[in-house]
Amino acid sequence: MFFCGVSYAAYCRFLWEAGLVQVRERPPWFVWASGRESPVYLDHRRLLAYPTWRRWVVETLVRRIEQGPAWQAVVGVATAGIPWAAWLAERLNLPTAYVRPQPKKHGLSQQVEGLAQPLGPVLLVEDLISTGGSLLRAAQALKEAGFFVGAVAALWSYELPEAEWLPYPRYVLLTFPTALLYWQEAGFLSEAAVAFLRRWHSSGTLT
Numbered sequence: 001m002f003f004c005g006v007s008y009a010a011y012c013r014f015l016w017e018a019g020l021v022q023v024r025e026r027p028p029w030f031v032w033a034s035g036r037e038s039p040v041y042l043d044h045r046r047l048l049a050y051p052t053w054r055r056w057v058v059e060t061l062v063r064r065i066e067q068g069p070a071w072q073a074v075v076g077v078a079t080a081g082i083p084w085a086a087w088l089a090e091r092l093n094l095p096t097a098y099v100r101p102q103p104k105k106h107g108l109s110q111q112v113e114g115l116a117q118p119l120g121p122v123l124l125v126e127d128l129i130s131t132g133g134s135l136l137r138a139a140q141a142l143k144e145a146g147f148f149v150g151a152v153a154a155l156w157s158y159e160l161p162e163a164e165w166l167p168y169p170r171y172v173l174l175t176f177p178t179a180l181l182y183w184q185e186a187g188f189l190s191e192a193a194v195a196f197l198r199r200w201h202s203s204g205t206l207t
Contacts, residue, residue, distance in 0.1 A: 008174065012182035014053060020046050021179075025193055029206060034131045039200055040176070044080060044127040044155055057155060057173060058087045064171045065092070065123060069150055072119035075099060075112070077138045080127035084155065088125060095119070099138040112145045121150025128156040129172070132163035139168065160201070176201060 015021045021042045024030065029037040047053060065071070065088065073095040076085025082098045089096035097114030104110060122142065126135050129152075139149045151169040158176045180201075184194050199205055 008178070009182050009186075011053070011056065011174070012179050013186060014050075015042070015179070016183060016186070016188050018046070018050070020044070023189070023193065023197070025196060027206075032130055034133050036131060037206060038130075039197065039206065040158075042128060042156055047155075048083060054087070058084070058091055061088060061153060061155075061171060061173055062091050065153060068123070068169070068171070069121050071121060071123050071150065073097060073115060073122045075115075075122050075124050075138075075142065075147075077124065077126040077134055081125045084127060084153075085125040088123070088153070099124075099141050101134075101137070111141045112147070115147075118146030118148075120148025122147050123171075124149050124152045124168070126152065126154050128158070129154045129163055129166070129170070130158050131160060132166045135166060135168075158201070 021040065022030070024039045029039055030041040032038055047057070061084075071092065071094055074085045074089035074092065075096065076082040076098040078098050078100050085098065086096050088094075095115060097112060100111045100113065102111065124135065124139055124142065126138070129135060135152055139152070142149055149168060151171060152166065153171040155173045156175070156179075157163070157170070157172045180189075180194065180197060183189050189197070
């Protein structure tokens with residue numbers, strides 16, 4: 001699949017060769033914000049340093065997002081979702097805002113920053129979806145502030161069973177199972193490593 005002259009295979013290769021994704025086949029495991037241990041870690045913050053790939057990510061997501069409803073705003077989940085929400089909003093000529101993990105303890109004590117009044121539908125943006133907890137908390141904060149969340153968007157989804165219950169349509173650039181196929185075909189992972197990662201993905205087993 002190609003867009004802007006670049007294939008998804010090239011993007012997967014970039015993630016691997018630039019070190020944005022790391023894989024461990026033995027302890028110590030990576031620990032996600034949710035507390036879950038994982039053999040895979042993807043650092044999208046490092047993607048900010050690559051303008052060509054930033055533009056590709058934004059343009060590719062825009063093509064998918066434009067198939068949805070008439071969005072009123074693009075809202076990022078602090079902190080990793082903020083730059084992507086801002087770039088998507090700029091590209092779509094829409095207002096943007098962000099959701100804090102908790103209301104700030106000074107000033108107006110707001111949790112949703114950047115929009116003076118509730119809007120809907122809004123697109124909620126996170127850099128990745130693992131268990132879905134951060135997205136659900138951000139969506140709840142928006143709902144309590146009077147916003148209507150129409151869908152969520154992310155650069156990456158692990159497609160874990162824990163996130164299947166997210167009650168929102170999703171616009172996702174790349175999933176772990178798809179990337180794993182590319183990395184296997186490129187020879188970055190051994191057959192044993194691929195089998196281990198697939199077992200972890202389906203069952204959560206790290207042994």
